[in-house]
Structures are given as C-alpha cells and as structure tokens.
Amino acid sequence: MxxxxxxxxxxxxxxxxxxxxxxxxxxxxxxxAGGATAHSAIPIPLGVGTWVEPLLVPAAIIxxxxxxGLAATLVAVARRAAxxxxxxxxxxxxxxxxxxxxxxxxxxxxxxxxxxxTNDFLHIAMTLVTTVAxxxxxxxxxxxx
Numbered sequence: 836m837x838x839x840x841x842x843x844x845x846x847x848x849x850x851x852x853x854x855x856x857x858x859x860x861x862x863x864x865x866x867x868a869g870g871a872t873a874h875s876a877i878p879i880p881l882g883v884g885t886w887v888e889p890l891l892v893p894a895a896i897i898x899x900x901x902x903x904g905l906a907a908t909l910v911a912v913a914r915r916a917a918x919x920x921x922x923x924x925x926x927x928x929x930x931x932x933x934x935x936x937x938x939x940x941x942x943x944x945x946x947x948x949x950x951x952x953t954n955d956f957l958h959i960a961m962t963l964v965t966t967v968a969x970x971x972x973x974x975x976x977x978x979x980x
Contacts, residue, residue, distance in 0.1 A: 853975070857912055859968040860923070864905040866961045867930060871899035873957070889948040897933040904929060920975060927969050934961045 869886075873879055876890035904926035911919035938958050940946055 853971065856923075856968065856971045856975075857909065859964055859971060860905055860909045860912060863927075863930065863961070863964045863968060864902055864909060866957065866964060867898045867902040867905055870957050870961065871895050871902050873953075874898060886953055888951065888954055891946065891949055894937055894949070897937070901926070901930040901933055920972065923968075923972055927965055927972065930961070931965045931969065934958055934965065938962070 869879060871894075873886055873888040874891040874895040876888065879886040904922075908919065908923045908926045911922050916922075941950055941954070941958070944950075
C-alpha cells in the first residue's frame with residue numbers, strides 16, 4: 836500500500852533510492868542547464884563575476900536536451916520509479932556522448948571562439964560527473980522480476 840491508500844500497479848515495483856546517485860544527477864543537471872544557458876549567449880552572474888560564452892546553437896541544443904533528460908531522470912529516481920534505471924542509462928549515455936562530441940570539436944579547432952577556460956572546465960566537469968554517475972549506476976543491484 837502506498838501513502839495514498841492505493842496499491843501500486845502489478846509489475847511497477849519501487850526501486851531503492853541512492854542519495855549519492857541522486858546528488859550526482861542534480862549536479863549534472865546544473866552543469867548541463869548552465870552550459871545550455873551559457874551557450875545561448877545569456878550571461879550568468881556567479882557572484883564573483885559573470886559567465887559569458889559565445890552563441891553556439893548546436894551546443895545549446897545538445898546540452899538543453901541533456902538537461903531536460905536529466906531533470907526527468909532526477910524526478911523518476913526521486914519517485915523511485917521502476918523504469919528510472921533504464922531512463923538514467925539512456926540519458927547519461929546521451930550526455931556523455933554529447934560532451935565528448937563537443938570536446939572533440941574543440942580539440943579539432945572547429946570552434947575557435949568557444950575555446951575558453953570556462954568552457955574547458957565545464958566540459959571536464961560534465962565528463963567527470965557523468966562518468967561517476969554511470970559507474971554508480973552500474974553498481975546498482977539488479978531489478979527483481
């Protein structure tokens with residue numbers, strides 16, 4: 836029985852919630868949302884300065900979709916939905932591939948205006964947090980049928 840007095844659907848088993856994994860998703864969401872905003876050429880005040888990046892529409896779209904996916908995943912994980920693990924895998928791999936694509940384009944020099952220190956740190960942080968989240972997700976206990 837749930838708190839509302841109704842029983843969950845058959846087969847919709849609740850999953851365990853890992854606070855560390857939830858925190859990683861939240862940090863990744865902040866990074867991707869910040870990246871999408873910054874790559875939309877919207878200045879972001881940080882208290883000690885303002886973060887400004889050049890307008891990069893492809894990066895803004897990829898990071899925006901990643902942020903939306905991470906927000907949906909965070910809600911699913913927080914609600915302990917049975918399908919949250921599958922969603923998290925798809926979204927985190929999408930985010931990982933998107934960041935690697937962006938880093939590859941920067942490394943090839945195809946976007947010289949975007950080669951800023953803040954953009955480099957953003958990509959490094961996204962890669963680290965997404966990788967740790969994927970490793971943490973791989974350590975989750977298997978779903979029981």
